Every structure is written in C-alpha cells, then in structure tokens.
Amino acid sequence: MAKIIAITNQKGGVGKSTTAVNLGAALARSGSRVLVVDVDPQGNTTSGLGVSKSTLECCIYDVLLDQCPPGQAIRRIRDNLDILPATLRLAGAEIEMVSVVAREQRLARALMRVESAYDKILLDCPPSLGILTMNALSAATEVLVPIQCEFYALEGITQLMNVVELVKAHVNPALKIGGVLLTLHDSRLNLSEQVAEEVRRHFGERVFATVIPRNVKLAEAPSFGQSVLDYDFSSRGAQAYLELAREVLAREKTG
Amino acid sequence: MAKIIAITNQKGGVGKSTTAVNLGAALARSGSRVLVVDVDPQGNTTSGLGVSKSTLECCIYDVLLDQCPPGQAIRRIRDNLDILPATLRLAGAEIEMVSVVAREQRLARALMRVESAYDKILLDCPPSLGILTMNALSAATEVLVPIQCEFYALEGITQLMNVVELVKAHVNPALKIGGVLLTLHDSRLNLSEQVAEEVRRHFGERVFATVIPRNVKLAEAPSFGQSVLDYDFSSRGAQAYLELAREVLAREKTG
Numbered sequence A, B: 001m002a003k004i005i006a007i008t009n010q011k012g013g014v015g016k017s018t019t020a021v022n023l024g025a026a027l028a029r030s031g032s033r034v035l036v037v038d039v040d041p042q043g044n045t046t047s048g049l050g051v052s053k054s055t056l057e058c059c060i061y062d063v064l065l066d067q068c069p070p071g072q073a074i075r076r077i078r079d080n081l082d083i084l085p086a087t088l089r090l091a092g093a094e095i096e097m098v099s100v101v102a103r104e105q106r107l108a109r110a111l112m113r114v115e116s117a118y119d120k121i122l123l124d125c126p127p128s129l130g131i132l133t134m135n136a137l138s139a140a141t142e143v144l145v146p147i148q149c150e151f152y153a154l155e156g157i158t159q160l161m162n163v164v165e166l167v168k169a170h171v172n173p174a175l176k177i178g179g180v181l182l183t184l185h186d187s188r189l190n191l192s193e194q195v196a197e198e199v200r201r202h203f204g205e206r207v208f209a210t211v212i213p214r215n216v217k218l219a220e221a222p223s224f225g226q227s228v229l230d231y232d233f234s235s236r237g238a239q240a241y242l243e244l245a246r247e248v249l250a251r252e253k254t255g
C-alpha cells in the first residue's frame, strides 16, 4: 500500500511545487519508488522535472475524466521517480467536474490502479481549496503542509485545518496530518524565526525538525528542468530535502 | 468615474496583496481617494491594513450576496484610504454562487453604488481563476499583473492572458491590461534579471519602469497591520511603491 502524501496550502508561493519535486527526488534516491502527481493547472512540478508539456498526449486532466488510463499518462523521470503530469487543460476540470458524480473521488480511483507499483505518491496541489485540492485530500493517506516563514502565511492555516477535518469526516476517514514543513527560512531575518516559533507553538511535534532554508539553487533548478539534487547536489537546498526524506522515512517506522 | 484596477495572477505568492496594500497607501498619500477591496478569502490585505477580522459585522461576502450594502462594510483606514474587507466566510462564496444568476457581475454591481466617492479602486485577487477573480475582472477597468522574478512565475502568464481576453470578449469589453509589475526582484541574483528581461521581451511597454525590490520591510509591515509607508517610509520598499504610484498617475495622463 503506497503512502499518498498531499502537499497542500492554499496560501500561494510557499514551496508546494518545490517540495513535491525535491522531496520526490530525494525519496527516490533513498530507494523509495516514487510517483509525483501534478494536480495544479499551472504545471510547475511538470516543468520543474523537465517534462515538456507540448509533447504530452494525455495528462492528469484526461485521467480524471476517465479518457486515459493513468498508466498511459505517467512518464519516467529517472530511476524510482515517475510523474503524472499536468497541462493547462486541467484548468477546465474545476468547471467540467461540477456536475460529475463523486467528483472528489476521481483521483483516488485513478491512483488505486497504479499504487501497487509505488512506495510513495506525492500530490502537488494548487493554491486554492477547490475541486482539485479536494481530489488530492480524498486520495491522500496524509497531508504535508509547507508554511513559508512569513507573516501572511499564518493566516490561512485555520481554514486549511478546517477543510482537512471536513474531508476526514465526510470523505476520507484515514486522512491524517503527516507533518508541517517550515520553508523559505532565512536565518538572517528575525521575521523568519518569529514565524517559525509561532508555528512550532501551534503544531508542536507535527512540525518537521528539518527546516528548508531560502537557497537560490532551489529557485534556479526548475529553469533547467532538474530537481535541485541533479542541479547542485552539495547545495544547502539539496541537503535540506535529503534530510527531510530521511525524516519522513524515520517517522514512518515510528508511526 | 473611478479607475478600477484588478491586481491578479493565479501564481501564488507573487506580491498581489503586498501591491494592493502599498500601492493603495501610496496613491492615497498622493491625494487620490482610494478604496482597496479584498477579494481573497485569506484576507491578507484586510489584516495587512490593520483591520481585525473578528470585529467585522459584515464583509465582502455579505456584499456579494446582497445581504449588506457596500457602504456599511467599508472601513476607513486613514485619509483617502478605505477598505472593503474580507473574512474566511468569503471561501463559501465560490460554492454558494455557483447557481446565482449573472454571478460574475455581483462585484461590479456593488461597486457602482460607491465608486463616485473614489478616484481609484484596487481589487486584491486570490491565486486562482475562479468565481472571485472573475468578479474582479468583470468589475475592473484594467488589470495590473504582478510577476515575481522567478522561473515558475512565467508559466502561468499565457493562461492568465487567455482568461483576460475571455472576460473582455464576453463580459467586460472595457477591460484592458494596465500594466505588468516586476516584483521580488533581487539585484544580487542572475535569475531575477534573466526573468525580468524575459518579461520585458514578452510585454514591452506594458511593463512598469518601476521594479519592486525584495525588501524585508515589505514582509515585516503586515505583522504590524501597517502599510510599508507607515512602517518604514524611507525603506527601498516604500520608495518603490511611491514611485509606482507616480508612474500609475503619469500613465493615466498620457492614456
């Protein structure tokens, strides 16, 4: 049974896609068989892993609307690392799925068909709490919430937690909060540390010990279509995501 | 006739709220009568201008659903600067307005009732292209698009331009692209300059000459509920938004 991790936060620009790409790559290097699913119409994870959208015959949009089996849309990136890519066509899904029966279960049903081939499935969510994020939360076994170390990032957390509880109560009772990840932390700024302390006060043990620092290599890597591990293995960004992968695996053992 | 500027980009974390708060405050200091409308359920602009959400009897949610006149929801921040605030209840609007007639015109109709009291109305949009952003685009006379100087920020631009053309063709023929604003520019990084050049190549004259630098004062100010002009007037962030206000006003004269 693969562990399905929804990487979500409706606050924009907090490092969801960056975490999907680089935690995915780090887990794959540690030997886990990983599938990264791009559930965001912007398709940043798809291009961040070097997939050219114009060459795709089918993508997650077709899989959600049952027009293509997931296995056909999945692309191999490197050993142990596959992607189910997104294109702009996914933007139409929010509207087109309004009248579809059990519309929030579409992704869960599709992933059931491929999950035996993977140990970890990471779902990169858009910055909203619409049908696409609901699909991810319905399919997931746990939620990973990246929180940027800035003031505005604290505001939306209550709303997000409410939605997770709602999904757990009505759709997916197995869903749990896997962890809260502090991102874009800049050790030179008081603001970063103040927000980090606030988050730790609020979430306690659920906050990963690993903190992702602001590191320009993480922002440069996507323009080469590479994970930061392939782009600059020795960078602080790459090392932080390798550390996070170790912590995710260690938490699994202790439950 | 007030100029209504929708500040929008579905890419998250690019400086939409920061621009709404600080361009609003800068225009107000230059003598324009300004209303800032928070169209994002996260309500970052509302808290960024120091309004405590728990004290609000009604907010934009009630105005969109015709349960409160806009004049009653509007709060005075300081001379020439008012806000129509948002609370979390706005998150329900996306779902509740699905079956409402002419649902994307709700904001335009509400603003007609108050616009004679203002010279500029700024609309802060959420990071998605759903019903709330459609309301903002339908009400606006022009669009201001903040673009962060990072690789992922380039990807969603085509989709955004398509949506603006769609709204212009079917709902709001007067809508035009007022300007593209480069934000979070870090002069120490090659990446920033590369993206800035790419944006100028793509948008030419429509890119504001003013570039907003990454400046920690802009990230600190919201935690005090102040615009950066009130928080640290001499900072590079404050000066950049004052320069932007002058440029917006100068463009108006030349059309």
Ligand SMILES: Nc1ncnc2c1ncn2[C@@H]1O[C@H](COP(=O)(O)OP(=O)(O)OP(=O)(O)O)[C@@H](O)[C@H]1O
Pocket (backbone or CB within 6 Å): A011, A012, A013, A014, A015, A016, A017, A018, A019, A040, A044, A125, A126, A127, A183, A184, A185, A212, A213, A214, A215, A216, A217, A218, A219, A220, A222, A237, B010, B011, B012, B013, B127, B150, B151, B152, B153
């Ligand atoms: N630790 C980091 N150091 C430096 N830059 C980073 C880091 N994490 C993310 N970035 C950059 O910050 C921007 C926002 O990150 P990203 O796009 O991953 O966030 P997101 O939450 O997926 O955004 P959206 O809400 O639009 O989906 C990107 O340009 C990315 O390259």
Ligand SMILES: Nc1ncnc2c1ncn2[C@@H]1O[C@H](COP(=O)(O)OP(=O)(O)OP(=O)(O)O)[C@@H](O)[C@H]1O
Pocket (backbone or CB within 6 Å): A010, A011, A012, A013, A127, A150, A151, A152, A153, B011, B012, B013, B014, B015, B016, B017, B018, B019, B040, B044, B125, B126, B127, B183, B184, B185, B212, B213, B214, B215, B216, B217, B218, B219, B220, B222, B237
């Ligand atoms: N020029 C800047 N310098 C430093 N920090 C900035 C700057 N502009 C914005 N920020 C910070 O970056 C983060 C993202 O900015 P902001 O929240 O305004 O973006 P947004 O586009 O409104 O995000 P969302 O998509 O979630 O609505 C915030 O924490 C903000 O304080």
Ligand SMILES: [Mg+2]
Pocket (backbone or CB within 6 Å): A016, A017, A018, A040, A044, A125, A126
């Ligand atoms: Mg993303």
Ligand SMILES: [Mg+2]
Pocket (backbone or CB within 6 Å): B016, B017, B018, B040, B044, B124, B125, B126
């Ligand atoms: Mg915002």
